[in-house]
Amino acid sequence: MSLFLLALLAAAASGVPGLFLRRKGGEVAAGLLGLAAVLGLWASLRVLSGVPGGAVTLRTASLGAPGFLVLDPLAAFFAIPVLLLSVAGALYSLGYWEGRRGNTPALRLVYGLLTASLLMLVMASHALTFLLAWEGMAITAFLLVMAEDREPETRRAGWIYLVATHTGTLLLFAAFALLAKIHGHSGFAALPTGLAATRGGTALFALFLLGFGFKAGVLPLHFWLPPAHAAAPSHVSALMSGVMLKMGILGLVRFLSWVPDPPIWWGGALVALGALSGVLGVAFALGQHDLKRLLAYHSIENIGIILLGLGLGALGKSLGNPVMQTLGFAGALLHVVNHSLFKGLLFLSAGSVLHATGTRNLEQLGGLGQRMPWTSGAFLAGSWAICGLPPLNGFVSEWLIYLGAFRGLGPNLGPGRQGWPVVILLSLALIGALALACFAKAFGAVFLGLPRTGTAARAHEAPRTMLLPMGLLALACLAIGVAPILFAPALGRVADAMGPATGAALPALAGLPMISLVALVLGLLALLLWRWLRPMPRRDDRPTWDCGYAAPDARMQYTASSFADGLVRGLRWALRPAVHLPKVSGWFPRPTRYESHVPDPILDRAAAPALRFTVRGAALLRIAQGGALPVYLLYVLLTLLALLVWMVA
């Protein structure tokens, strides 16, 4: 525990020296975060290996239950991605951000604070400490999103994010208030049996689902996410998407772990939301042209997968089906870590692309694979993992959820419940296929083929400080993917937190070592075939075969939009793409352009209009403050009369 607190302090202080140092501030910050990572990981791993972690009680002006910060397995588990990604981001920023912008020291400071509040959040075991860390996280993240506040786009994104996160916080206010009413104190504790079925339990579930859903970016509460992730500096996007969203999941997980007897429909609701976020998330990703927005929508999709897992676990818990429970929760939790790893990797490599070319627009990139081989390798690894393809980590967590869902089919769950596992199966399959298409599009458009613009042609490989963290994350992905069995015991211990000894069964899964085996076979075969191809006679000075057309150039190649076109058309009913299709007429039509983009369903079609409406309404009421003193006095008189009459009546 003390180690962990030390790590927390180191993280919080990481930006401070930079304020006073003229040079090397970034290196110091990275070093401190590295120290924090070492200490924190050591502490967390000890806890995950079964050593009991400690608890700390803070004194605040408010009365409360003891144990304001507790380092339990859940906390340790969620701390791991935090530490990994924050240090990776700090390293990355050395090459990505340092020296390029004016506000670097402030940014460093806030980045450290964000890490610290995240570390505090995972340990929080009391409403006040939780909200404290929660808001600390939200506000520091807001400041980081605002890093480039010279662009109006960034300011808009930051504001939307701020409003969304605060709304979520207010919902949490209400939730914790109800919780305090139930417990009599604001500490975290298991709920009494039978409460979940009451109206209070329902309200609690709804409030937590909404409050944490805002942060996790569950559809339809996701609308703040794409703009914010696109606007933030890439290493911040990595941290936000990789870790901050997961704090919403952490909240849900903690809540579910308190409930001994969740009603069936809770699991159902989670599954439904998961399916919605998963499928629509990836569908909307397909329609994006902005690389970082695309990744942001994929975060929504992965949150959906996690929710599917949680829902499965909750169903298992309420049906008393330990296998479903274990596999569901374990899969969801593992996917939390996995997603933070590969999504961090993806955002970092997207950052290098942005760094090298200065644009995020897929249609202006291309052919970067030859110019930045390492970055393209990193992005490929990330895509590989996020599509859940073996032998990387994404597959393992999805495999656990699949397995749980299939197992849920076996025993007869009773009328109306059979559907849920199938929903999970189908949405996972669909998500997998669509994600594959989407990342084929993204990777192809950015790294393959010919550069579509001069900037893309002049791109350069990123510096080592940026490549190193990507490499580390990629290795982590590979490790989990190839040897999942190594992580099973820790995972089991965390899953135990979700209910009586559920996780114990996990390491016993025969599949995990087998996956490693198949992965090895796969690698071996690939190696052999590669060796066979190497010595072949070859010449590579020819243009691409284009059916007899001699000089193919970049303008002829398939664009990202046309790649996704088929699917976007297929999903027209959901995506409602805005297509700008000018009429071409006359014998010699003037040059024209075809555009299509997919606006966000909530932000652009619901939230913004609603806001405009409200503003207009408020403008109408402004006359009440018209400036005429007699009118103001009339208000006083009328209030008085009204009250007197009300009193008499």
Place this chain on the structure above:
Amino acid sequence: MVWLLILVPLLAAAVAFAVSSPTLRAWILPAVGLLHLGILLVALAGWRTLPATAWFGLDALGGWVLLVISVLFCICAFYAPAYLALRPERDHRVLSTCLLGFLGLASLLAQARHPGIAWVAMETTTLVTAPLIYFNHNRRSLEATWKYLVIGSVGIALALLGTLFIAYAAHMGGLDEPLQYTRLMENASRLSRPWLRAGFVLTLVGYGTKMGLAPLHTWKPDAYGETPGLVGALLAGGVTSCAFLALLRIYAVVGAAGEGAFARELLVAFGMLSMAWALVFMVRQTDFKRLLAYSSVEHMGILVFGIGIGGLAAKFALFHLAANALVKSVLFLSAGNIHRSYASKQLPFVTGALRRTPVSGWLFLLGFLAITGMPPFAPFLSEFNIASGALSTGHILGGTAFLVLLGGIFLAMSETVVQVVFGTPSTQRVRTPYKDAPATTAPLIVALGLALVLGIWMPRPLQAMLNHAATTVDGGLSARMEVQP
């Protein structure tokens, strides 16, 4: 002690009026502020129980409010010299005099044990603060002053009638003057109900006008918008607190008489209405000083709402009094700095404050986040506990509305604040000599620091005092029982 607290500032006011050198006069303010705070602390340290018939004296509630006002005054006073140095063109003889006068009258009000005296103090406060609003001596400030004066006087007159009604309620109950609060509360059961209710309604409207509860708040945006941030801070944190205290005294009597339910309904209703009304006028508010004024209306609403809920919420409403005063001072003073620097307080012209006046910009942003309930600042504790108090005592509807309104207000306020603070300063604005200097920012930082500390830790005696004050307000125990030394 009692008289020192009142007379020191009043004498200082006379001195300030006499002194001719502006700088010297400016420095009287912080000196007296510190002195007053010191005396107050000594007075609070050495509690003794007051006799029921005492005309003056400091009980937990009055002590708490006066402490808040005194601290607030110190912050503003330490800010004043630097600010007044920035305005050499304006003679501040009247300003300084009135500021000090206000401090003295606030002390009088806080220690008055008789409703009549409390009323006199309140009325005089109105008259003393009117010239403050006219500091800028232009048409706009004149209009603001006029409105403040007329609406305030009318309101306070109604409060007088209400006080008389309550006196008559006692008279009917065979209870005769002198009617100190203590006597009133101890014999509350004998008061005649109809007169008591009518009296409370009148005092609520009267003192509510001074507090700025919607729809009686109409003078507020004009007054706060046209005065220097310095005065705005004192009005928003000081005068309103005085009115709130005067109202609480009556409320305590009403509660002690068993008419609490009736009063609570009214308070909750006023709280809701004030928050909603403020929200409407915060939407797309381009003048950030008026924005702060409406935020003040909102927080007056939160205060009465908390009191109306009672129990935990009432305690944290009193706590919110302090939190609000501190953070509001930060907001008003930093807004004043930004105003100085841009020579404008209108939105399209004021952007990128973080770049033009970094310290004030950050203070403004942090102040905004603090006032909207971001932990670990003090307002978070109060707003969270008021909400949870409401929800856990069965006021589901009220609590929900409270949270919804908070959300809406955040939405509206943040839009303006983000535009003011972030972005790049428009280039064609006139350059003003103002630059952030320690003298104009240090007091703000101290205030924000206090708000921070208050949010995390509170000294035991202070907690005890707060608890006693809360019980006093709820009419639980008569004002005679004091915090022991």
Place this chain on the structure above:
Amino acid sequence: MMPDLLIALTMLSNFSLVATSRVSKAIQFAVFQGVLLGLMPLAMGLGRHFHIVLLAIAAVTVKGWLIPFLFRRALKQVHIQREVDPYIGYTVSLMLCALGTGLSLVLAHNLPLKPGTEYTLLVPASLATLFTGFLLLVSRRKALTQVVGYLVLENGIYLFGLLLVEDMPALVEAGILLDLFVGIFVMGIVINHIRVAFDSTDTRHLAELKD
């Protein structure tokens, strides 16, 4: 007997206040009303209490001499005679005033007096005067007339105060009276400033600040 007569006169003056269009007349009525109320305690036969006599004298001096003096000064400076186009016309004002009086009777009916009090008219009269003052404040444009309204409103309150005059602490009474005076005084000053700034005391000019 005597008090009731005075009260009746007060209520009459209310009506004439809202009916008159001349500012100077309005002021005279207000002052007249003030003096009536100042004499009230003596009429109620409380002459035996020394402090009440003092109070009466003070009230009469303030309301009958000081305040009129202030008003006349202000009137000379702003040299206006009549309240042209008020927000609410005179006839309507009269009706409203009557309505207010009726309402105050209803309210007073709901506020039972201490058994054995002979001045049953006192409460309705004071409320009616209060409403009249409000009516003037709300319906008139000239700053001066609004001050008159404020004065009338205060009169109403003073009238109710008479119910308690016997055992009201002199300190409080004096304070109230002083405050009234200072209040009017400050308003006078502000009006003067307004005249200088806008060279008119029409409150229509005072509507710059709004949302």
Place this chain on the structure above:
Amino acid sequence: MVRSLLPTMLQVLLHGLTVLLLPPLLPGLIAKTKAVMAGRKGPPVFQLYYDLAKLARKQAVFSRTTTWVFLAGPVGGVAAGLAASCLVPFGHTPAPVSFEGDVILFAYLFGLARFLTILSALDTGSSFEGMGAAREATFSALAEPALFLGFAALAKATSSLSLGTMLAFPGSLTARFTGPLILVLAGWAIVYLAENSRIPVDDPNTHLELTMIHEVMVLDHSGRPFALVLYGASLKLLVLGALILTPALPRAPQAWQNWLAFYAALGLLAVAVGLVESSMARFRMTKVPQFLVAGVLATGFAFLLLLV
């Protein structure tokens, strides 16, 4: 121990040999069938073997735009195919590797192959290959659910998650399972045609690039890489074929009988595909999704039948 181990060793060996040697025969059979139906002589059944041998010796030509990703397609395709082949039982002979949940791995290995093929197609920067890749991605998104619904149905019926036991269906075949089984097989047959890019979804030997799906993706491959592509395609025919055939096959007492049955069935399958190809024309691109949806519906309906 040894006595029990030996047969298993043999089985695994045979399995491996089948996977390595048999596949190129299937396209030959299909082609032969089509030729016979069309009254032509047609290429020899072993044509693909000759082609592979020739290609292995030829020089490969690479476009300037390509990177290493260009080779990842063929390599990954074959590697994934081979890995997947270890998981699927050939008839009622046990698969070399079999465990709880290998179904999912099986499906995702083919996903991997597809992913890499698409990428290597995009690597050339040719508009045609991009087009093909897009189509592949789009249509497979529809084929996936059909495959998984089929798995779900079988898992429900056999309450098992290992291909070995799931596909060895007839062992536990009762009257109430026959209907669903037929539906699943029908759905999978559609998936089979789509995944192997046969008529009516795609035409392997059309000459108009605009209309191709799979063939157009490999326009630029030549020499050994192209050999791998061809071999991979035939491998897919075999492995997915095993998926369809196994549930349909009766269980024989002796291992060798099972093997024979499987080979016979495989031959029949190839002939059947040939018959389909020669009896109907390619769909318009816009029709293809509806065809695939039919597959989804069939499998889905099968699952529903199992629920009631």
